[in-house]
Amino acid sequence: MKLVSLKLAIFIAMSALTPLKNIEIYNQDERGGGAIIGINYPLKSDKEIAFCRNFITYSLQQRRNTYHYPKPQEFMEIDRFALFALFSKLTPDNLKVGILYKKGELLAPQRNKLHCLLRQDLGIANEIINKKIFFESRHLFNLSYEWEMFKPSSDYLRHELTELAHEFYPAPKEMIIAINNVCNLKCVMCELHNPELQKNHKNDFF
Known part of the structure; x- marks a missing residue:
């Protein structure tokens, strides 16, 4: 469904930004210089379509890189996008590095080093x-x-x-429950495995 009739490039990626073959580009202005709009949003009713229109209109008016993902609180970290509008300060080489890492063609240390060098070359703080x-x-x-x-x-x-909610936070496809009364994970962040606290334990649960 066509949401807008504007002179801009529209990025539509229905799963994620990777791999590149899943991205379709529609350019309605041969001169370029517009925005890149990303849509990974369930357009199930007029309500959702109207919201996307509002997001695009707002973004074009502000002309700042803007994103949206529904969060219970704004300081929650996410790993997907629902909507975004991109205007400036692009770092496509870093995106390529991320794609190569996802495809298993780079190791994490190589990825981290390349990200750092590429951003340093651009004078990023x-x-x-x-x-x-x-x-x-x-x-x-x-x-x-x-x-x-x-x-x-x-x-x-x-x-x-x-x-x-099921669109943005889908339920697990599989759940494994082990009936056990012993915790032997010894997670490093768990204070219950702190040697000082263990002195006060009254049973062998931990």
């Missing part, structure tokens, strides 16, 4: 280069290093997190 948490998703961070979060109305966000 160290605090951005050393970023560890990606509220916009790592995929979008690899596409550009600067993003603004789009904030829908509280009513519409409630609609996304309830009626559309």
Whole structure:
């Protein structure tokens, strides 16, 4: 379904930004210089279509890199995108590095080093280069290093997190439950395995 009739390039990637063969590009303006709009959103009713229109209109007015993903709270890290509008500060080489890593053609140390060198060449600040948490998703961070979060109305966000929750937070396809009364994982972050605390344990559960 065609959402807009505007002079811009539209990126439609229905699963993720990788691999590149899953991305279709529609350019309605041969002169270029427009925006890249990414849509990975369930357009099930006029309500969702209207929301996408509003997002695109807002983004074109602001002309800033903008993304949207429904979150229970804004500081939640995600690894997907629902909508994005890209205008400037593109880092396509970093996106290519991410794709090569996903395809198993780069090891993690190689990926990290290349990301760092590519961003240093662009004069990007160290605090951005050393970023560890990606509220916009790592995929979008690899596409550009600067993003603004789009904030829908509280009513519409409630609609996304309830009626559309299965689209954005699908349930596990498989669950394995082990009946056991002994915890032997010894997770390094678990204080219950702290040697000092173990002195006070009254049974062998831990």
